[in-house]
Amino acid sequence: MKSIVMGSLRLGLVLMALCGVLYNAAVTGIAGAILPKQAEGSLIYDTKGRIVGSELIGQNFTDPQWFHGRISSIEYNGAGSGTPNYSPSNPDLLARVQQSIQDWRTNNPEVPVDRLPLDLITNSGSGLDPQISPAGAKAQIPRIRSLTGIPAEQLEKLVEEFTLPRQLGIFGEPGVHVLKLNLALQKLVQQ
Template sequence: MKTNIFPAIKLTLITLIFFGALYPAIVWGIAQLAPNHGHGEVVKANGKRYYANIGQAFTEDRFFNSRPSAVAYNAAGSGGSNKGPSNKEYLGIVQARIDTFLIHNPGIDKKDIPVELVTASGSGLDPDISPKAALVQVKRIAAARNTTEDKIRQIVNSNTEKPLLGMFGPEKVNVLNLNIALEKL
């Protein structure tokens, strides 16, 4: 019995020290080398602080809409709906999002709505949309702000992030940064 218990206790203590103290200290140290020391991408606008790396709700017609969230944009607990494409409740939710989008964006065909504008991401906190998802909203925003569609398109184009090194990942637009740029018009 001694031959099994003492090695098990030693392994437990070594694992506890490594994963309870050393590993978190190493991760914390690496985070200190990151911009903003691992506290996220903080953006200040209108006297408030926002996190650009966490999705946020924008529902007014004068703003670009974010991707829907299954967790109501609560960063304390990220997660998806875990409902599959054959789930009737989920299909009803997506259809309601499509209907709402079409009401707020007249002249857009259902087939032209990018999927990320009616489905939540796996985390429910995705802060980015595709340039296509931003451009499909230009007409509504230009009308709500009494400006030209070209001005709104320029804002989208200037806020579009290219893939890392030109090949890793898709083009994307951060919705918070896009809406802050709109407010500066």
Template sequence: MKAFRMSLIMIVLCGLAFPLLMTGIAQILFPKQANGSILYNEKKQAIGSELIGQSFKNPKYFQGRVSSIEYDANGSGSKNYAPSNEEMIKRTQKDAEKWLKDHPGKTLKDVPLDLITNSGSGLDPHITPAAARFQIPKIIKANQGKVTEQQLEKLIQKHIEDRNIGVLGQPRVNVLLLNMDLQKVIQR
């Protein structure tokens, strides 16, 4: 009987009280993050999370990294292929050829690696500033003069996030945030 009561007490404490307490503290101290860092458009409609990448197929917008799970946030992961894996080599070559087709005069060395390789989670919302800049000519062409190179460079510069605590990771650009600002520019 003692074991049963102790189990019941632990279930209530660890399975109910503690999670509710942590959720309450998170809602008070970090409400945006506790609710998924959801981003809204001008009409107050949710368009995505700042933390989860999205697929942008329209050439008028910046493209993110390749996602082996098609940005399905129900689970994360990647195929975790070695660089020598035949399937990965074929896929990256195909993706690189697509980028080169859209960027005449560029070579394979010019294509930023993050545009042709997966992130570990398949949900990464960021690309490098170099990957964003690489896309500028394609975006100008797709938008038929509604945006200039200077405007795009300014948008990229605005959205560069520095290393975490100054030393962890690399500078990066959130593709969804960048595309939200780009949409405002091309709709003017």
């Protein structure tokens, strides 16, 4: 029995070194050497070298002249992640969605509610979803056209440019990258 206890402790430490230290160090070293961009978090830098976001992490857009992402109870603060975990029967969920629909009517008078897809008015699982559905982006075009004066055709082209297809054409769903779309929109507005 004593040999099992001592053997367990020693083997535990050896395996901790192998799986906890060596394995992690090897992956970190190789990843940093051959895939440095992904390894550090696919960060996006501006021309001055400042970090403006990550290709994978959504950003909070509340002003009406931007394309908006999905609802995030954590307001896209990437220090954490998550949702309020509403159940389908929770009255707070119903109230929040009703409020979103009312806000939509106020801010997008030209677009009827039946063209508003559910992803725009539901909380993503991570609270950091970088994408919205193509229909969700297109439904916002009339609002952005009237606020920025950029013609609708140009905005539609922009949305198409930043629509990511299904991976390998088969897997997942197509989505529009909101941060990249807004970065491009900002350039257009500045011109």
